[in-house]
Amino acid sequence: MGQEGPVDNLLRLVEFPNVFVKISGTWAVSEEPYPYCDTHNAVRQIYDAFGPERLMWGTDWPLVENKCGYTGAMNLVGKELDFLTDEDREWIFAGTVLKLWPFDSRSQYISSREGV
Numbered sequence: 001m002g003q004e005g006p007v008d009n010l011l012r013l014v015e016f017p018n019v020f021v022k023i024s025g026t027w028a029v030s031e032e033p034y035p036y037c038d039t040h041n042a043v044r045q046i047y048d049a050f051g052p053e054r055l056m057w058g059t060d061w062p063l064v065e066n067k068c069g070y071t072g073a074m075n076l077v078g079k080e081l082d083f084l085t086d087e088d089r090e091w092i093f094a095g096t097v098l099k100l101w102p103f104d105s106r107s108q109y110i111s112s113r114e115g116v
C-alpha cells in the first residue's frame with residue numbers, strides 16, 4: 001500500500017459540500033521554478049474532484065513577493081493552468097468567493113457602522 005500525501009487527504013473532503021479549496025502555495029511545495037509545473041497535476045486532481053465552483057484563488061501575499069510575485073501568482077491560475085476554461089477562472093477568481101460571502105450585505109453592515 002502506497003503512502004498517502006496531503007492531496008489525498010484533501011480529496012477525501014470532497015464529500016462534504018461545505019468544504020471549499022483555496023488554490024495557493026504552489027511555490028512552497030514545488031521543486032521547480034515558476035510556473036511550478038510539478039504542482040499542476042495536484043491542482044488538476046483537486047479541480048477534477050471539487051470543480052471550479054468550490055475553488056478560489058489565494059495570493060499568498062506577502063510571502064509570494066520573494067518567489068514569483070503577485071502577478072506570477074495570479075498568472076498561474078489566469079494563464080498557466082491550461083486545463084482551466086475562462087468560465088472556470090471566473091469561478092476561481094470571483095464567483096466562489098461571491099457565493100460564500102455576500103459582499104453587498106457586508107458593505108451595508110460596514111456602512112451602517114460608520115462613525116461608531
